[in-house]
Amino acid sequence: MSDRVTAGASGRTAAVIPAAGRGVRLGPGTPKALRALNGTPMLIHAVRAMAASRAVSLVVVVAPPDGAAEVRTLLDEHPLADHDPTEVLVVPGGGTRQESVRLGLRALTDDITTVLVHDAARPLVPVDTVDAVVAAVHDGAPAVVPALPLADTVKQVEPRTGDAAGEPEPVVGTPERALLRAVQTPQGFDRATLVAAHEKFAAAAREGEGATDDAGLVERLGTEVVVVPGHEEAFKVTRPLDLVLAEAVLARRRANDGF
Numbered sequence: 001m002s003d004r005v006t007a008g009a010s011g012r013t014a015a016v017i018p019a020a021g022r023g024v025r026l027g028p029g030t031p032k033a034l035r036a037l038n039g040t041p042m043l044i045h046a047v048r049a050m051a052a053s054r055a056v057s058l059v060v061v062v063a064p065p066d067g068a069a070e071v072r073t074l075l076d077e078h079p080l081a082d083h084d085p086t087e088v089l090v091v092p093g094g095g096t097r098q099e100s101v102r103l104g105l106r107a108l109t110d111d112i113t114t115v116l117v118h119d120a121a122r123p124l125v126p127v128d129t130v131d132a133v134v135a136a137v138h139d140g141a142p143a144v145v146p147a148l149p150l151a152d153t154v155k156q157v158e159p160r161t162g163d164a165a166g167e168p169e170p171v172v173g174t175p176e177r178a179l180l181r182a183v184q185t186p187q188g189f190d191r192a193t194l195v196a197a198h199e200k201f202a203a204a205a206r207e208g209e210g211a212t213d214d215a216g217l218v219e220r221l222g223t224e225v226v227v228v229p230g231h232e233e234a235f236k237v238t239r240p241l242d243l244v245l246a247e248a249v250l251a252r253r254r255a256n257d258g259f
């Protein structure tokens with residue numbers, strides 16, 4: 001467990017873990033968050049990654065809509081360490097990531113003032129990254145995202161749809177790479193700011209105009225979002241090759257740490 005961050009000056013810090021997705025891009029099978037990495041479900045790795053921060057005293061897991069009981073059983077089968085006081089709640093999720101996070105926020109207790117939102121699909125985020133996000137929120141930033149510079153050049157294109165789907169897509173621009181960041185989780189927020197953003201834009205998610213990350217909603221409020229350094233090991237398990245990378249990272253950790 002880290003000791004860089006202690007509980008915030010006022011109120012407690014919670015982590016909401018959206019884990020209700022199917023994992024379509026990973027391929028058919030068990031819902032993504034329940035798939036094993038080194039024999040342990042991805043979701044359990046993610047819960048442990050949040051509990052590893054001394055700042056986090058409550059974790060809310062957002063389970064697949066019909067899978068809350070299964071997830072509760074899984075968590076009970078993989079308890080945190082004996083001395084770890086972190087409380088873990090489970091709530092059913094929704095049809096989009098945004099809706100799942102909104103449902104998770106509703107389970108927070110009144111004494112929570114700082115909220116992290118962390119993808120179950122980023123099971124290997126190091127505790128130093130979690131602590132850096134929490135520290136920036138405790139220092140007064142209403143919204144904080146960890147992010148990395150891009151390795152690839154990015155092009156904006158004109159997507160081909162309908163009868164033209166599959167045809168080469170015209171490039172319409174090349175954003176300046178030095179100004180771009182690839183954003184990870186956990187994203188950290190002042191609770192009131194995040195709740196206000198989710199309540200205001202809940203309908204947008206239902207109408208297909210939701211945001212792909214929580215900070216995007218806060219940006220729509222007009223509130224400042226800041227970036228802190230992310231970490232390569234906080235990558236999102238999205239496609240099959242990401243599972244290979246995750247297993248390799250865990251094998252390296254076992255070799256280095258002997259766990």
Ligand SMILES: Nc1ccn([C@@H]2O[C@H](COP(=O)(O)OP(=O)(O)OP(=O)(O)O)[C@@H](O)[C@H]2O)c(=O)n1
Binds near residue numbers: 019021025026094101
């Ligand atoms: N309705 C949804 C959709 C996604 N998520 C969660 O949001 C995180 C990031 O989403 P993503 O990686 O896209 O997961 P999936 O939606 O499962 O993946 P895919 O888009 O390939 O189906 C994941 O932890 C996922 O479980 C969620 O809680 N509720």
Ligand SMILES: C[C@](O)(CO)[C@H](O)COP(=O)(O)O
Binds near residue numbers: 119213214236
């Ligand atoms: C929140 C996120 O992980 C930040 O990069 C990302 O936006 C999630 O996107 P997804 O399409 O739901 O995986």
